[in-house]
Amino acid sequence: MLKVFKTAVEWDSWGQIEEAHKAYKDLCQRIMNIQNEANLDVRPEEVEALKDLLACFKVRILEIKNDKNHGLGLSGIQGLDLGSIPNIIEDHENPLP
Numbered sequence: 001m002l003k004v005f006k007t008a009v010e011w012d013s014w015g016q017i018e019e020a021h022k023a024y025k026d027l028c029q030r031i032m033n034i035q036n037e038a039n040l041d042v043r044p045e046e047v048e049a050l051k052d053l054l055a056c057f058k059v060r061i062l063e064i065k066n067d068k069n070h071g072l073g074l075s076g077i078q079g080l081d082l083g084s085i086p087n088i089i090e091d092h093e094n095p096l097p
Helices: 002-014 017-035 044-066 073-078 085-093
Strands: none
Touching (some): 002 017, 044 073
């Protein structure tokens, strides 16, 4: 996920809005897939962090789509502290056997 995030931000910073839009949507889908898991083994604070991150990506998607700042902007996305979020998503997408 971290690679997709970095790619999305890179495309966003270069003005490649279609590519950035698609990458942010992919990130949202990954997070929603995790939230939909019935047996999610994630601490409550991690769930809240995922929800916050999802909200940020959705706002950025709206900003790109409407070419209007809704208070986040590229600088807000660039300043996100992902913390352990990438590990949560990677562990979910690639579980140990």
